[in-house]
Amino acid sequence: MNVHFSSATDLHATPQDFFDRLDAEFGFDLDVCASPENAKCTIYFTKEDDGLSRDWTGVVWLNPPYGREIGRWLRKANESVKDNGATVVCLVPARTDTNWWHEYVIKHEVRFVRGRLKFGNAKNSAPFPSAVVIMRPGQGV
Numbered sequence: 001m002n003v004h005f006s007s008a009t010d011l012h013a014t015p016q017d018f019f020d021r022l023d024a025e026f027g028f029d030l031d032v033c034a035s036p037e038n039a040k041c042t043i044y045f046t047k048e049d050d051g052l053s054r055d056w057t058g059v060v061w062l063n064p065p066y067g068r069e070i071g072r073w074l075r076k077a078n079e080s081v082k083d084n085g086a087t088v089v090c091l092v093p094a095r096t097d098t099n100w101w102h103e104y105v106i107k108h109e110v111r112f113v114r115g116r117l118k119f120g121n122a123k124n125s126a127p128f129p130s131a132v133v134i135m136r137p138g139q140g141v
Contacts, residue, residue, distance in 0.1 A: 013038040013120035014063045014091060022061075022132065026089055029058035033065070033073065038120070056080035062090040071100035074133075078104050081135045094129040105133050107140035 019040050022028075031044035032051040040061050045051035052072060060080065064073035070092065077088040094112060095101055113130040 012063065012066055012126070014040060014061075015117055015119065018091075018117060019061070022089060026059050026087065028061045028089070030056065031061045031063075032056055033062055052076050055084060056086050056088065057084050058086060060086050060088040062088055064090070064092065066093055071098075071104070074100050074104035077133075077135055081137055085137045086135075087137065088135040090133040090135070092131055092133060093126075094131040105131075109134040109136070109139070 023040070028041050029043060031039050031041040032054070034040065034044040035046055040063075045054055056076070057080070060077070062073060062077055064070050074090065074092070077090055080086040081088055090105075092105070111132040111134070113132065116126045116128070117130050119126055
């Protein structure tokens with residue numbers, strides 16, 4: 001199985017056409033979890049920048065690592081909406097049975113992705129469903 005869908009990595013590069021449709025709707029200012037190779041915005045935070053320790057403002061794109069740290073990223077997204085007035089749009093696995101889903105996702109607008117995404121340069125679709133979570137000021141936090 002492709003390394004992008006194994007436990008060898010928790011990073012899943014957002015498909016460009018999928019991002020472009022959301023960017024046309026939201027007009028993103030900041031990608032808070034990126035690498036120079038997969039950044040979706042001109043302004044972005046890399047692992048070395050430690051996006052979890054930075055302020056998120058404006059309209060934010062978040063495609064977090066899908067491993068054990070995902071809850072920390074979604075908690076930060078909620079805090080950024082509440083404390084900074086940011087709008088945060090998140091691409092996450094649709095893991096509706098997890099604590100992080102019930103703690104940070106369910107109270108926001110959720111759009112389930114039809115079918116399975118192909119992340120990065122993968123030949124195969126992801127083995128899990130995805131969802132887009134829209135966190136807006138004054139809603140759900």
